[in-house]
Amino acid sequence: MNTTFDAIVIGAGHNSLVAANYLAKAGRKVLVLERRDIAGGQLARASFGEGFSVDPLYAGALLRPDIVADLSLAKYGLDAKPAAKSPCIALLPDGQRLHLVADGKDAATLASIRALSAKDAQTWPDFVAFMDKAAAFLDAAYRTSMPRLPHFDLRKDGLPLAKLGWTLRRLGGRDMFGVIRALSMSMVEFTEEWFESEPLRAAVAAVGIHGHTLGAMSAGGGFTLIHNWRNRGGLAQPQLAGGSARIADVLAAALKARGGEIRTGAEVAKILVNHQRASGVRLTSGETIDAATVLSGADPRRTLLGLVGAVELPPEFVWATQSIKMRGSVAKVHLLTDGRHGLPAGTLAHAPTCKYLEHAFDAAKYGELSTAPYLEVTSDGNVVSIHVQFAPYALRCGTWENQRSHLETLAIDTLAAHFPALKDSIRQIASILPTDLEATWSLTEGDLHHGQLQLDQIFFMRPLPGWSNHRTPIDGLWLCGSGVHGGGGISGAAGRNAARTVLRG
């Protein structure tokens, strides 16, 4: 049977699934094509052996509540209510722990901070209030499609941008400047303005560099802290009943109920272009599928240079696309234990000082695995999951495959220094290297965000200056994944904004 589709969406990551749902809800006949055997992208669950099933990449996630409401996802089992805030527990060198819940009134948090500094405990409620306001501003920015500067359409772009400006102004004089200043600050500068206790500064700084190839002294850490705070709703990873994969499962179920189709094991080899217009795709199997509208949730570099090809694009655009900074430096080590690992619930951070974080980052600058890495650790029953930074994609010497067991030992030894029972409890180990992120999850250079969230690659410069509204030089081809404005992390904003732009035409 030869079915025709109004739109093809490449990839079944959560952003693609959100975009496809909005299009299907508007009555479009949509086909989602995913190269892996499972939908969900970075949210898809994986099994490494008997009793060893995990959310392999992302420890905790929330979809934007407005998307949950728009797409009636509660009907398919996704709760729009924010989960109760879980603690971020900073592991201190002397065996002490700093217990942090992003709530200015949480008694355990205030007592824990007070043990280090009475002044910092007094400041904590103001800090949380400021961060919540900053995150709300970023949230509004991610809701707003960016104009393709220097082109500015007063009718289309003027009102949304004026609203965003007004959101910023409404923060009040002090907080407005506070947010603007924070965006470009390093984590060292930013946390020193708030706190005197080094372990507290480092615990906050760790969230600022989490997932990014940035050190505690790099400019732009303030932006990434606000970005991560927005996505997490604070410092700790949000916990969703059923795990992060539930988001992808629910989006897939909702799409099918709206008449959309998802094909897994269907890798797009080429986006077909006819006179600068997208006309469909060709799969690696050789099959071609026609559609006048193609959205891609694969990263911009892969989409434009890999699937479209440089010959179809203006030379200057090709050069700019080649220059998008993709710099993955994250690895993951999962441990199946007998349950007697001794870790408490919550998000554990091994980030003793800001200097420690900066030294960990130094290694990445020189293409080396950090010898003393920053770790963020979560556990789910018998499984312990360790996020390791920095593990740069481009190693100066040797190959990643030769470093796998070294990485695993390093992560386990570093964590076991806090939890003596951990080593004896381990039954199986499964690690994910930056090269695995590229080979299995199609993340160019292992970059989780489809392009670093650095100051020159955000807002109207994401993915490229002049191309920030999901369009590309190919008519009918749109970008809807994390590499565009609103993307990076789980929220669905990039997918929703892309679909709305497509529907507006």
Ligand SMILES: Cc1cc2nc3c(=O)[nH]c(=O)nc-3n(C[C@H](O)[C@H](O)[C@H](O)COP(=O)(O)OP(=O)(O)OC[C@H]3O[C@@H](n4cnc5c(N)ncnc54)[C@H](O)[C@@H]3O)c2cc1C
């Ligand atoms: C270890 C780790 C920790 C993270 N922690 C954080 C965090 O704390 N905070 C934060 O903000 N973000 C974090 N992230 C990033 C976050 O997970 C991503 O930004 C988000 O999941 C991207 O979703 P997406 O839908 O845009 O793309 P993806 O989930 O990457 O989906 C893209 C899909 O496209 C498919 N695809 C690619 N090419 C093709 C093709 N040719 N044909 C068909 N299909 C194709 C891929 O297989 C994939 O399924 C983390 C990521 C990792 C890996």
